[in-house]
Amino acid sequence: MDWQALWLSLRLATLTTAILLIVGTPLAYWLTYSPRRWKFLVEAVVALPLVLPPTVLGFYVLLAIGPRSPVGALYGVLTGGGLLPFSFEGLLAASVLYSLPFTVQPMAGAFASVDRKLVEASWCLGISRVSTFRRIVAPLSVPGIATGAILSFAHTLGEFGVVLMVGGNIAGVTRTVSISIYDQVQALDYRAATETSLLLLAVSFVVLAVTYALQRRVWALWPTS
Amino acid sequence: MANELMCTCRKHLPSGFKLHASLHVPLDQAHVTVLFGPSGSGKSTLLRLLAGLDRPDEGSIQFRDETWFDSARGITVEPQQRRAGFLFQDYALFPHLSVQRNVEFGARHPGKAAEWLTRLGLTELRSRLPRSISGGEQQRVALARALAAEPALLLLDEPLSALDAATRTRLRHALRRELVEGGVPSIIVTHDRIEALALGDWMVVLIDGRVRQIGPLEEVFRHPADVAVAEAVGVENVLAGEIVARERGLATVQVGATHIECVDPGKTGPVFACIRAEEVTLAPESTAASSARNRLAGRIRSVVRESALARVELDCGFPLVAVVTAQSAAELHLQPEDSVYAMVKATSVHILAR
Numbered sequence: 057m058d059w060q061a062l063w064l065s066l067r068l069a070t071l072t073t074a075i076l077l078i079v080g081t082p083l084a085y086w087l088t089y090s091p092r093r094w095k096f097l098v099e100a101v102v103a104l105p106l107v108l109p110p111t112v113l114g115f116y117v118l119l120a121i122g123p124r125s126p127v128g129a130l131y132g133v134l135t136g137g138g139l140l141p142f143s144f145e146g147l148l149a150a151s152v153l154y155s156l157p158f159t160v161q162p163m164a165g166a167f168a169s170v171d172r173k174l175v176e177a178s179w180c181l182g183i184s185r186v187s188t189f190r191r192i193v194a195p196l197s198v199p200g201i202a203t204g205a206i207l208s209f210a211h212t213l214g215e216f217g218v219v220l221m222v223g224g225n226i227a228g229v230t231r232t233v234s235i236s237i238y239d240q241v242q243a244l245d246y247r248a249a250t251e252t253s254l255l256l257l258a259v260s261f262v263v264l265a266v267t268y269a270l271q272r273r274v275w276a277l278w279p280t281s
Numbered sequence: 282m283a284n285e286l287m288c289t290c291r292k293h294l295p296s297g298f299k300l301h302a303s304l305h306v307p308l309d310q311a312h313v314t315v316l317f318g319p320s321g322s323g324k325s326t327l328l329r330l331l332a333g334l335d336r337p338d339e340g341s342i343q344f345r346d347e348t349w350f351d352s353a354r355g356i357t358v359e360p361q362q363r364r365a366g367f368l369f370q371d372y373a374l375f376p377h378l379s380v381q382r383n384v385e386f387g388a389r390h391p392g393k394a395a396e397w398l399t400r401l402g403l404t405e406l407r408s409r410l411p412r413s414i415s416g417g418e419q420q421r422v423a424l425a426r427a428l429a430a431e432p433a434l435l436l437l438d439e440p441l442s443a444l445d446a447a448t449r450t451r452l453r454h455a456l457r458r459e460l461v462e463g464g465v466p467s468i469i470v471t472h473d474r475i476e477a478l479a480l481g482d483w484m485v486v487l488i489d490g491r492v493r494q495i496g497p498l499e500e501v502f503r504h505p506a507d508v509a510v511a512e513a514v515g516v517e518n519v520l521a522g523e524i525v526a527r528e529r530g531l532a533t534v535q536v537g538a539t540h541i542e543c544v545d546p547g548k549t550g551p552v553f554a555c556i557r558a559e560e561v562t563l564a565p566e567s568t569a570a571s572s573a574r575n576r577l578a579g580r581i582r583s584v585v586r587e588s589a590l591a592r593v594e595l596d597c598g599f600p601l602v603a604v605v606t607a608q609s610a611a612e613l614h615l616q617p618e619d620s621v622y623a624m625v626k627a628t629s630v631h632i633l634a635r
Contacts, residue, residue, distance in 0.1 A: 171373065173373040174373050176367070177373040178386070178387070179334070179359075179361055180332055180334070180360050180361075180365060180366060180427075181386055181426065181427070181430045182361050182364060182389075182430055183387055191386075195377050196376070196377060
């Protein structure tokens with residue numbers, strides 16, 4: 057078992073999920089409440105990773121974060137000559153993009169299902185939009201937010217194509233657990249590949265079971281009317 | 282500072298409905314204003330414009346010395362800054378918060394929440410969740426929540442319609458008392474004339490997106506501005522009086538110097554005695570035997586024929602309107618200045634407590 061790769065994958069998935077919660081929440085809120093007519097375009101862009109081959113997404117990310125791109129150049133200036141491609145940070149940026157729809161879509165769905173009148177009632181009581189979100193919309197959307205976080209975590213844990221394109225296969229830096237399995241099979245080490253695969257299968261199953269349980273409100277985290 | 286609410290607004294809804302409402306409410310005289318009209322007349326839309334939840338296409342809204350909206354000057358005040366409490370039809374209580382937390386939600390001072398919890402008798406329910414209390418209790422929580430935020434104006438969208446009939450009747454009187462005691466000028470949307478009579482001081486009649494009449498409640502019921510308003514409110518005599526005696530199932534209401542008998546409503550004090558104009562019969566003299574308990578001597582003020590019907594206005598010491606068939610009016614030779622007797626059965630006098 058490649059414990060180093062497993063640890064790296066867990067770190068990557070945790071950080072990706074954390075960043076997505078911060079970035080995805082305002083995006084999901086905007087998609088839910090904005091009256092703009094062109095927001096369907098943003099929705100389509102957010103959903104792209106669902107249908108785009110990971111290699112295509114990885115290829116564009118690689119171009120976008122290369123040292124000659126504005127993003128890569130800025131990163132080089134800020135870090136004193138650091139390179140994003142084939143680094144953990146570059147991998148993190150790619151993972152965030154790749155898992156964006158998995159966070160945003162369940163969240164937006166949850167926000168949209170909060171009764172609009174509750175939000176308006178709060179506004180009429182003099183409570184600001186931000187406070188209303190924090191005190192009404194977010195608590196009532198806990199199952200949706202949890203679903204988004206869990207799905208992003210699981211999705212990042214199992215990603216392969218994007219990692220290979222953007223991160224390559226550097227032990228301890230970019231070799232994730234799925235790359236490790238590929239390596240093990242290439243080296244005809246079926247025993248190790250079986251162990252690692254079984255672990256990923258178990259993790260994925262548990263994660264999905266928890267997600268569906270949340271959606272069915274098996275434990276009724278929050279009383280909703 | 283003029284203590285009044287002025288609103289002139291146009292709003293086109295995607296459904297094709299056009300609201301073009303212009304109204305002026307003197308808040309000194311109108312503690313409780315009823316925004317009355319048939320379903321689909323734009324009452325709730327107008328209320329949302331006042332609250333700032335929707336924006337008019339053009340127009341202006343002025344509340345006391347504050348401008349809430351003015352399309353010409355590009356002013357739109359957010360609902361948070363208007364301090365207009367809003368009571369939703371289904372109350373919109375926050376389902377994840379206890380009764381107490383709901384009431385405290387928008388309270389500027391914690392003492393206010395405690396005060397309204399006590400005044401509306403919610404202290405024992407404070408730790409319950411909204412879904413575990415009855416509809417009537419939910420209505421009181423919503424009212425306490427709105428009042429604890431110390432609003433300058435209270436807007437209520439059909440506050441009794443989510444309740445069953447028995448509870449509605451029971452809470453009508455209580456709601457008016459709470460609104461008057463709360464001391465906040467209120468605007469109530471309703472399509473129910475009994476509710477309008479029981480709750481309001483002032484009345485705005487909205488039909489097809491336009492304000493057709495506005496004035497003191499009794500005035501609007503007694504003198505509808507046109508046929509559409511008369512149809513909407515029902516031709517009704519609304520007499521302010523007081524129950525002075527109760528005996529053997531009957532009660533006596535004193536209206537001016539006249540006594541009117543009615544079925545005992547089980548209470549005393551100031552009331553509205555409501556008599557539908559169709560239920561007033563006219564006779565040239567009082568000798569004819571009749572089962573009607575009330576025979577009121579009066580003088581005809583005017584007779585107006587409307588197709589098959591004639592609308593007769595009488596002065597019986599107070600104004601009384603009767604609607605009779607045109608044939609009866611012709612056979613009785615009803616003319617202005619004639620003396621007649623108006624007869625009303627005790628069971629036709631509907632009493633509304635004030």
